[in-house]
Amino acid sequence: MTDKLRIAVVGMGKMGIVHSCILNVIPDVELTALCEKSSLTRRILKKMFQNVTIVDDVTKMVDFNLDAVYVTTPILSHYGVIKAICKENVARNLFVEKTLVANPEEAKELCQLTSNSEGVNMVGYLRRFYVTFKKAKDLLLEEAVGRVSSFNAFAYSSDFLGLESDVTAARGGVLRDLGCHAVDLALWFFGDLKVYSAQPISENDKIDDSVNFKVKNQNGLDGEFSVSWRAEGYRMPEVGFLIVGSKGTIKVNDDKVELALQNGRKTAWYRHDLEDNVPFWLALPEYHREDDIFVKSVRNSVTVEPNFVSSSKVDEIISQVEKKAGEQNTPK
Amino acid sequence: MNRIHQSEKALLVGDNPFHNISHLSQERTRARGDNLADSSYAADLILTSVANGANGFMFSVSEKTLSILSAINKKGEIGRLNLYPIVPYAYEYVKLATQTGGIPGLAKRFSKQVVMSGNFRAVVNGIRGVVGMNPISLVKTYVAYEMSRIKSSAGKRAKIESIILHEIVTDMALALNLEWFFKGYIDFVSKTKVVPGFNTCNFAYLVNKLEEWEIDLSDVFIVAPFNSVGFQMNPSRTACEEALKGLKKPTLIAISILAAGYLKPEEAVRYIAGLPNVKGVAVGVSKEKHAVESFRLLNEALDKNL
Numbered sequence: 338m339t340d341k342l343r344i345a346v347v348g349m350g351k352m353g354i355v356h357s358c359i360l361n362v363i364p365d366v367e368l369t370a371l372c373e374k375s376s377l378t379r380r381i382l383k384k385m386f387q388n389v390t391i392v393d394d395v396t397k398m399v400d401f402n403l404d405a406v407y408v409t410t411p412i413l414s415h416y417g418v419i420k421a422i423c424k425e426n427v428a429r430n431l432f433v434e435k436t437l438v439a440n441p442e443e444a445k446e447l448c449q450l451t452s453n454s455e456g457v458n459m460v461g462y463l464r465r466f467y468v469t470f471k472k473a474k475d476l477l478l479e480e481a482v483g484r485v486s487s488f489n490a491f492a493y494s495s496d497f498l499g500l501e502s503d504v505t506a507a508r509g510g511v512l513r514d515l516g517c518h519a520v521d522l523a524l525w526f527f528g529d530l531k532v533y534s535a536q537p538i539s540e541n542d543k544i545d546d547s548v549n550f551k552v553k554n555q556n557g558l559d560g561e562f563s564v565s566w567r568a569e570g571y572r573m574p575e576v577g578f579l580i581v582g583s584k585g586t587i588k589v590n591d592d593k594v595e596l597a598l599q600n601g602r603k604t605a606w607y608r609h610d611l612e613d614n615v616p617f618w619l620a621l622p623e624y625h626r627e628d629d630i631f632v633k634s635v636r637n638s639v640t641v642e643p644n645f646v647s648s649s650k651v652d653e654i655i656s657q658v659e660k661k662a663g664e665q666n667t668p669k
Numbered sequence: 670m671n672r673i674h675q676s677e678k679a680l681l682v683g684d685n686p687f688h689n690i691s692h693l694s695q696e697r698t699r700a701r702g703d704n705l706a707d708s709s710y711a712a713d714l715i716l717t718s719v720a721n722g723a724n725g726f727m728f729s730v731s732e733k734t735l736s737i738l739s740a741i742n743k744k745g746e747i748g749r750l751n752l753y754p755i756v757p758y759a760y761e762y763v764k765l766a767t768q769t770g771g772i773p774g775l776a777k778r779f780s781k782q783v784v785m786s787g788n789f790r791a792v793v794n795g796i797r798g799v800v801g802m803n804p805i806s807l808v809k810t811y812v813a814y815e816m817s818r819i820k821s822s823a824g825k826r827a828k829i830e831s832i833i834l835h836e837i838v839t840d841m842a843l844a845l846n847l848e849w850f851f852k853g854y855i856d857f858v859s860k861t862k863v864v865p866g867f868n869t870c871n872f873a874y875l876v877n878k879l880e881e882w883e884i885d886l887s888d889v890f891i892v893a894p895f896n897s898v899g900f901q902m903n904p905s906r907t908a909c910e911e912a913l914k915g916l917k918k919p920t921l922i923a924i925s926i927l928a929a930g931y932l933k934p935e936e937a938v939r940y941i942a943g944l945p946n947v948k949g950v951a952v953g954v955s956k957e958k959h960a961v962e963s964f965r966l967l968n969e970a971l972d973k974n975l
Contacts, residue, residue: 358844384804385845572689590696609900609931618870618903619840 342635343403345370345428347395347418348410349378350462352434355620356407357386359628362617366632367550372396395421398428405430405457405635412436412513415572416443420450429456436460436517437648441656451645457634459641460648462521462534464576464591466623466630468611470522473578477526481596482582485527487559489579492519493568497546497557510545512655516564518576519650521643523552523560526580529650530554532657536665539567552654679922679949680967681753682718684728686955687711687737703961708733712740713770715958722968725751725830727892727922729758730815735822741787742824751830752823753922753951755868755892756815757838807851812858831890832858833866840871848882855889866890866922871903875913882916887918890948894925896932897940901925910944919948926950934963938970947971 342367346357353371361368370390373379382391392398397417398406400587406428407416416438422428431451438444451458464470477485492515512520523530537543547565554560566574574575577590585598595605615625634641670748689706715726716736728734743749812832820827834842834854851867858865865888869875872893879886895913899906913921923944926937941950950967954960 354841358841361846362844381804385847387846533760592696607931609898609928614899614901614903614905616904617840617844619844619899620837622903 341367343369344405346407347372349373353409368429395635408433429454431458434461436513436586441653444652458645462643463623466516466626472594483584485582487581490519492516492563492564494566494574495572496565511566535658537660550658680723681725681727681951683951683953685953697885708736708740711737721964723964727753729755738823748826753831755833831864831866832844836868839867839869868892873908876912892922895923896928900928919946921950942970
């Protein structure tokens with residue numbers, strides 16, 4: 338590796354721009370290339386990103402001597418882009434925005450493919466880097482609420498409230514776009530889960546827009562998820578959990594964590610209490626934390642979480658939800 | 670006329686509560702009720718703040734805030750306020766990009782809006798910007814378009830003191846080291862007799878860069894979080910305070926002084942009053958009681974220090 342890590346970003350939508358900007362301020366990174374299909378966007382990028390090569394196809398980056406590539410294209414294209422990067426040896430370290438791919442079969446194939454490369458890989462489940470969810474994870478590790486028996490999770494936004502379903506189709510459905518964050522956190526908090534029922538929140542909904550589903554684990558833990566991007570009052574997307582244990586409860590969302598014990602003791606932590614500042618803040622502090630951890634892992638050649646293998650379990654859960662919802666909607 | 674050298678302090682009403690924003694907890698905004706959705710109620714809150722010492726309104730340019738300005742104008746009170754618009758209203762554009770499929774969809778929708786506005790200057794700059802892929806021409810188009818929206822709602826007596834670039838634009842340009850963009854923006858806005866402003870979540874980084882590029886900081890406003898718990902003060906409260914001390918003139922308009930409701934007003938004001946180089950503060954209010962208490966307190970405590 339050269340002194341600075343040479344990194345490229347593929348797909349310059351919202352996520353691509355945010356990651357590119359942050360990579361540009363991380364001291365030991367050289368943002369080397371950007372790849373974007375839209376010619377209008379490429380023309381704008383040429384003005385904004387100085388000394389960075391702009392291309393329209395990943396295979397054109399083969400000779401760029403890249404240490405890592407970020408894939409921030411729409412979810413449905415992740416599989417093809419990652420395969421092309423691996424096949425052409427564009428770079429061996431990969432970061433991909435969530436979700437890893439669009440189905441468990443593709444996820445399995447990519448895990449296999451990348452397991453041979455000895456590179457670092459990571460999936461952008463941003464909420465693991467929120468200080469509130471990190472605090473909740475620490476409380477669970479400390480067994481602050483004893484043995485966990487159940488949880489309720491939600492992932493809501495008002496992004497598509499009042500809009501037709503055809504507007505949302507390109508984003509791969511609410512489960513992949515937003516619900517995946519709650520699923521990833523649940524897997525991080527509680528380990529493997531299995532879906533046993535799923536249905537749209539109301540009769541008029543499609544599961545692509547809003548869905549409720551229930552899960553269990555092998556120790557008898559019960560979990561319920563409610564996911565919608567047509568919820569009222571959620572100006573910004575929000576994810577949250579109520580976790581019930583033998584000694585009390587943990588309530589956590591994007592903004593705060595509340596621990597309530599059966600002995601009456603209550604404690605709350607806001608972002609303010611949890612060292613939320615970062616060296617460079619763009620949009621949210623979590624983006625810098627996430628990119629910094631990936632870069633350090635590549636630099637030190639150590640595995641990082643969430644990686645392709647752990648994130649493929651999110652794709653598996655989403656697939657189970659789709660299957661269960663389909664079964665329950667089939668006339669008997 | 671560039672008004673930045675005037676000794677008047679800027680005590681500004683912020684608009685976050687009118688957009689139902691709380692950086693402490695989204696849960697709290699859902700519990701606030703619907704009063705704040707009413708433009709007339711919001712206009713009355715701003716005028717109550719003015720009666721208690723506020724002299725300006727800092728706002729993102731949106732349909733919501735434009736209707737508030739229109740309500741104040743109809744009451745014949747718009748002349749009592751200095752306006753500090755923040756552009757663009759990032760939330761609206763990010764949501765549009767989400768719904769229209771990214772940058773190309775957003776560009777198409779925005780071009781249509783500019784043409785429909787009938788603002789000749791904006792259209793000409795827009796064509797120049799697209800043909801030559803000139804980002805500064807595109808910014809000129811955008812600012813001209815937003816100015817025309819503000820004036821059509823707030824009326825001819827509206828006093829626009831500053832046009833402030835939203836943190837997402839400032840911080841992206843900062844991350845990309847775009848010296849020409851900062852210089853071009855300052856040059857363009859200054860020519861319109863308005864003070865150029867930059868909203869940032871990276872105060873120390875921005876100050877250091879602007880100094881490195883030899884930009885005269887006495888000719889701009891920097892809008893950034895400052896509070897005693899260091900909330901959103903990146904990379905740290907200490908680094909931001911050091912950068913503030915190094916300024917030659919009052920340039921800072923402090924926001925998030927209450928750390929999104931985490932601090933008591935007295936505690937928050939005490940901290941701000943002890944800082945050097947503060948040109949003003951912006952505080953959101955959601956109730957009449959808050960409007961009276963907050964601005965009386967700010968007016969008394971900051972009078973001697975600004």
